Amino acid sequence: MSTIHLQNLVKKFGDFTALKTMDLAIADGEFMALLGPSGCGKSTTMNMIAGMEEPTSGKILFGDRDMAGVPMGRRGVGFVFQNYAIFTHMSVRQNLAYGPKMRGAAKAEIDRRVGTIAEMLQLTPLLDRKADRLSVNILQRVAIGRSTIMEPAIFLLDEPLSNVDAAFRAVMRTELKQLQRQFRQTMVYVTHDQLEAMTMADRIAVMDHGILQQVGTPLEVYNDPANVFVARFIGAPGMNLLKGRPAESDRGLVIDLGPLGATPPLPAGIADTVRRARGEVFYGFRPEQVTLVESGSGLSMPVSFVERIGARTIVHLGEGETAVKAVFENDVGLAIGQTAVIAPAEPSVRVFDAAAGRAMRAG
Numbered sequence: 001m002s003t004i005h006l007q008n009l010v011k012k013f014g015d016f017t018a019l020k021t022m023d024l025a026i027a028d029g030e031f032m033a034l035l036g037p038s039g040c041g042k043s044t045t046m047n048m049i050a051g052m053e054e055p056t057s058g059k060i061l062f063g064d065r066d067m068a069g070v071p072m073g074r075r076g077v078g079f080v081f082q083n084y085a086i087f088t089h090m091s092v093r094q095n096l097a098y099g100p101k102m103r104g105a106a107k108a109e110i111d112r113r114v115g116t117i118a119e120m121l122q123l124t125p126l127l128d129r130k131a132d133r134l135s136v137n138i139l140q141r142v143a144i145g146r147s148t149i150m151e152p153a154i155f156l157l158d159e160p161l162s163n164v165d166a167a168f169r170a171v172m173r174t175e176l177k178q179l180q181r182q183f184r185q186t187m188v189y190v191t192h193d194q195l196e197a198m199t200m201a202d203r204i205a206v207m208d209h210g211i212l213q214q215v216g217t218p219l220e221v222y223n224d225p226a227n228v229f230v231a232r233f234i235g236a237p238g239m240n241l242l243k244g245r246p247a248e249s250d251r252g253l254v255i256d257l258g259p260l261g262a263t264p265p266l267p268a269g270i271a272d273t274v275r276r277a278r279g280e281v282f283y284g285f286r287p288e289q290v291t292l293v294e295s296g297s298g299l300s301m302p303v304s305f306v307e308r309i310g311a312r313t314i315v316h317l318g319e320g321e322t323a324v325k326a327v328f329e330n331d332v333g334l335a336i337g338q339t340a341v342i343a344p345a346e347p348s349v350r351v352f353d354a355a356a357g358r359a360m361r362a363g
């Protein structure tokens, strides 16, 4: 069984705590992305799973085996880093064959495995090229091949696509996912790029400042962020968050947004929770879930900027604490200085406790 359990995992460097009490269960064959901004502790977590760093406290289990003191070479993990690690004086074929050869595999078996991996990673025409003549893109592909050919039950990738160019990155996202489907490895993938995490991972562990913020499927973290950090971090642009106070109205509980006026009434379930808690809240809604409505039936805001990205239009509204963005799938004909009246789609509205930053849920 290639499950991975992190239990109360802590890593300190001197006085600095890089990882604070992480608990995470990764299922056999699961593709788990560790996602977060620079310095949040992703690589530290990965290095401990790999056996390159010892935890300060807590446990790492592979299946029911405690990994404490087990060196990297005995953990049965494949590892691919941001910077490809390959032998540049060797050909692609020799690089791919290196691991199985060291393990004493028979020549016919090595040839078969090299052939399969090269085909999967589109390296067949390059097999006899010397690695020092190849682009960074191809070298990273070879590095992935070198790890994959060992058929590790656990495959760890730390920002493997951050040095390859954008077009190649898109191709590799698909290929890595296919590779994982085919080999059914347990995959842990460190990235700060949410597009990579959202498109490839079965689940995403979102981290910030050494703290695990939320674990969920890409849609769960997008639709139901556990807190304000995840709400802002996931999505491009992130969720809009407007601070306000709950207020009763004849239509039900609304959020008084000060100069912006009141929101539409909150759905019944969440309204009860917000009513009980009383304090200030953030009224959250996704930029993609906004429609333009008649004056008087939504939030009226000045247009401060318009970005047209191909078919998509991102309209920036308001400024400072009341700045929000709205994304439209076509050109809605708004220009800087005009006033837009927007209404968030009710099912997408989320409310957060402003003091604690936590999502408030119905029930």
Ligand code: ATP
Pocket (backbone or CB within 6 Å): 013, 016, 018, 036, 037, 038, 039, 040, 041, 042, 043, 044, 045, 192
């Ligand atoms: P990045 O994408 O920038 O690598 P990350 O999320 O992977 O970010 P880590 O590399 O895990 O972050 O680092 C987490 C924190 O721990 C950072 O503040 C980093 O400076 C610190 N850190 C990491 N390794 C060491 C070390 N050996 N000694 C001291 N501090 C360290």
